[in-house]
Amino acid sequence: MLGTLRKRLLAILLVPLLVAGCSTAADEDNGDVTITLASGFAKNHSNNEGVFMFIDRLKESAPWITIDFKGGPEVMAPNLLIEGVSAGVFDMGIMPGDYYVDQVPAMELARFTPFTPMEERDNGVVEIYDEIHREQLGVTYLGRAVAGMPQVILSRDNIDGLDLRGGSYRTSSATSGMVSRMNGVPVDLPGGEVYTALERNVVSGATWASVGPSSLGLEGVVNHDLAPRFYESVANLLMNDRAWDRLDSRTQHALTETLAETEPDIFAHYLDRTVEETQQWHDAGVQETRLNEEDSEALLKLAYVDGWEDLDWDRILTTSPAAADLREAYDVPLEGRGYDRVPGGAFVSDTEELQEDMQ
Template structure:
C-alpha cells in the first residue's frame, strides 16, 4: 500500500532524495563523491550502532569515494517511523530492527527465530528472500545485518528456578511479550529509560532484554539474576531506498554489498564478545546466573521455537509476503531437531565463549 502511495508522489520523492544529498555517480570509473544519507533507530553512541560504524569504517577503506552522511537517530525521526522515512526517500539508508516495522512487513516477525548467522543467511538464500520481501512491500533494498549475535535474556529481581513467573510483571519487547505470557508472567510496555526506576521501586519484577545493553541503563544494580538458557536472536538490518539504490553506479553498489558481506563476520564476533563482557560485568556486580534444569531448558526452547512459531499469524504473514514461505521452510524445525545451538549467539554464555574462540 505504501509502495502505491510512493508511485503517486514522484515529485515529493524526487524532492526528498535531493534533500538527502545522495549524489549518485553515473560512471563506473568516475572519481565523483557519492554521498549517502543514513539514519538509525538508535542514538548515535548506542551499542546497537557499533555494527553500523564498523561498516562505515570498512567502507572508507574499500570505497573512499563514498561519503556516509549520518543524519542521526530517533531525534531526527521516531524509530517506529524510520522504515517509512527510508521508503519515502527521506533517508537513503536506515539501520533498525525488523521488530520496528512488523506492521508494514509482517514477515519481519520471523527474523528473531533465525537459527543462522548473518554469514549463513547470505549463503543459503535467506538474505535474498528478505530483499525480495522488502522490495515488493516497501520499495526498499535489504542489504544485510548491522546487529547479530545478541540473544534475548530474562533479567529478574528474584531467582527463577522453573518455568513459572508466578504472575510477576516483566518489562518486555514485542519479541518477548508472548514468551513472558506463556511462562505465566505479565508483560509490561516501558520505555528503556524508565526500566531502572521501575525495577528499583519493584513496579516490575524483571525485564527481558538483548544480552548487550542492560548495563548502559545500570540494570545490573537492580536485578539479581540472569536466566539461562537465552533464546531468539536480536538483529538489526541495513536497508536502502530502492530508488536511491537504483541511481547508484555499479561500482558503488558492488562496494556496498561487498563491504557489508566482508564486515558481517566481524559484527557478529563483536556482539558475541560484547555479550560475554557485559555478562561478566553483571556477575561482577553481584548478579547470578539462574540456570534452569536441562529438562526445563529444553522446554523453554520448545516454547520459544516451536509453540511460538506455530502461534504466529501465518495467514497474515503469507498473504502479505508470499516469499515468507521460503523463510518458513528455512527456519522451521521440529522437537527432535531442536538443540541448544539453535540460538546463533549461544543459549548459554559458555556457548557464546566457544563461538568467539571458533571465529578467531
C-alpha cells in the first residue's frame, strides 16, 4: 500500500517535467540526437567535472549528439533522481550508488571496489552493474563519472590510533559503519550544516570524499586529516532503458566508447584534485595524522573485511542475484597492496610526496 502511494505521489511530481518534454529527441532528417541529463549535484559541484569532461569529448567525437544539462538538485531531489531516470523524466543521470541503495541494496558494494573504472570495464564488472540496473530499475549503466577520490576522516582533535571514542562525526551512508567500528558516534547532517556544526563543537569531525571539503571551508574548522583513507567515492552515469533503446547503434556506440575513452582522464583528474585539495588543507594549517603500519593495517581490515562481512548479504543477494558475481569479482585479498592507495587505486596517504612525484 505504501509502495503504491509512493509511486502515485512520484508520478504526480513528475508530470510537469514530462510535459515539459524532457526526453530523448532525434531529428530524422540529419540524425541529430538530444539527450537530457540531470545530476545529483549542483552544476558547479566538483563531482560534475567528470561528466562535463565526457560531454566535451563527446562534442568532438560525436557532434551529432547534444547533451542537454537540465540541472542538479533544483530540478529533482537527489534521492529521487534515480526514479526520475527510471521513469524517463530525464534520459540520463549522474549520481552515487549511495543515493539509491534503498532501491538497489547491491550499490553498497561499489565503495569496496578493488579496481579502477578502466579495470572494471576490462574485467566484466561493468556488465554486472548493467545487469543489476536493467533488472531492477530499467536503467542502463554506462560507467563511472567520478572515481579516484577516497573517503577521509577530518577532525578537530588529533586521532590517536583507531579509537574515536567520545567523538561524534558527520557521516554519510558509506562511512557511518566505519565510524561506529572505530567507536565514534555517527551523525547524520546535511552538507550545508557541517561547517556550522564543527564551528560550534556540535560534532568532533566529519567524513567526506577527498575532494569537496574545501568548497565548504572545512579546512578552517578542522585540524587533522587521517591517513590512510578508505573506500572509493564513485558516481555512476546512467540512462533510461527506453531512451537507450530508441537510439541508433551509431549513437549507442559513441556514448559507450566515448565514456570508456574518458574514464582514464576522469580518474586521473580526481587523483590530481585529491592531492591538490589535501595540500590546500595543509597550507591552511590542517595536519595529517598518519597511523603507524600496524594501525593502518587494522583500519583497512575494519573497512574492507569487517565492513564487507557486515553487509546485509541476504537482502543484497535476494534483491540483486547478479550481486553474487559482483561479490566474487571483488573478492581480492588486501595483502601486499600497501597503504598508500585504497584497493580501487586512489591516493590515501603521503600526499605531499605524491604531489612532488606528479610534477
